């Protein structure tokens with residue numbers, strides 16, 4: 001159902017602008033790259049790179065080790081597992097800090113389209129650099145910088161395909177989120193399998209991640225003709241209206257997003273244990289035989305990283321239709337309530353793991369079915385929070401600072417991942433049931449805080465969504481209806 005003139009004129013596919021398909025596939029390949037590398041990072045570090053003698057050859061390691069120990073362990077030495085957790089934590093954190101700056105650069109100077117291309121090229125280079133063990137930190141740096149340009153600017157382009165008030169925006173982000181997770185699903189299977197296979201090894205996993213990134217870039221460049229010009233591009237070709245300062249309503253929206261960033265940090269801190277300590281749990285404390293004693297094939301450790309993305313695309317249609325049905329009865333939870341529910345579900349997922357420890361005993365191997373249940377519940381939690389947050393920012397942020405606000409949303413993943421890395425250092429020192437209970441308590445507390453935010457924020461956000469906030473200060477975004485290649489980025 002098209003609800004806007006612009007949308008009516010642009011080429012459509014399955015009821016959405018064709019550009020959505022391209023943004024979906026570009027992001028799918030980018031996330032293939034990101035998650036493929038992420039699936040093997042901790043294993044690469046603990047099983048190979050941080051061990052003697054390889055570690056002596058890594059450029060800058062002594063300095064980085066000291067910095068990490070200072071930040072995460074008051075300057076005391078860290079063993080191999082905790083150190084790898086902190087490298088993983090710092091990397092996954094910084095990857096989400098840079099989007100704030102990438103957003104500002106795009107809003108002010110280069111626009112979202114150039115930013116995505118610059119970011120994609122830098123990230124592809126980063127994956128290839130990682131193939132050389134000594135260049136670990138250099139490769140990570142490239143990925144951190146590249147993602148800063150790429151992530152907020154691809155995300156805002158989804159909302160830009162629609163006019164303000166178009167009811168399809170929420171659904172567009174849920175569809176986009178499926179793209180993210182199709183990539184995230186296949187990547188551990190490809191990069192993880194290559195990395196874990198002694199005939200290939202980790203560097204081939206990084207290579208596959210780099211190839212995925214290159215494919216994503218080529219698709220994006222091809223797709224440019226179907227995407228609306230970004231605000232900077234439009235300002236070059238149209239006379240800008242008077243530059244509007246932020247209004248009182250703009251400021252309220254900014255403050256609401258900033259407030260929500262606090263509990264969302266705790267969401268990521270607990271959610272992101274999946275790639276860190278839960279990866280180690282799958283490796284060291286899980287009986288991964290498919291049906292022990294009957295079908296003894298062992299599920300590879302990295303494949304567990306595919307459970308969450310798989311469930312995202314399996315569950316999305318149900319969750320979206322549940323919300324649709326609730327909306328018809330006027331019972332759909334508000335955006336903030338959905339986020340609170342998301343956090344409660346994360347708490348529940350860690351309670352499941354706590355029970356797994358109690359049932360199996362501290363030193364036993366828990367059935368992989370516990371992990372299956374864990375991933376199912378934490379994934380539902382994610383669907384209630386993450387795509388909803390992206391759509392919220394796209395709908396309520398002031399257009400002049402849209403990418404920066406999207407970057408701010410991603411900063412919650414920075415702070416969350418820092419905290420995640422810190423929490424991860426306790427995995428080998430705490431009893432596992434206490435560790436999981438700690439994660440459950442943090443998510444639950446943040447859920448309560450979000451619930452409380454509902455009282456002041458619900459009316460503010462509802463009013464804001466009803467406003468035509470995405471009305472740009474220059475000509476309307478227009479995808480070229482005739483699919484001509486664009487004259488310029």
Ligand code: GLN
Pocket residue numbers: 031096180268386410413
């Ligand atoms: N899984 C989502 C993605 O990769 C969300 C990540 C995040 O915001 N931390 O885009």
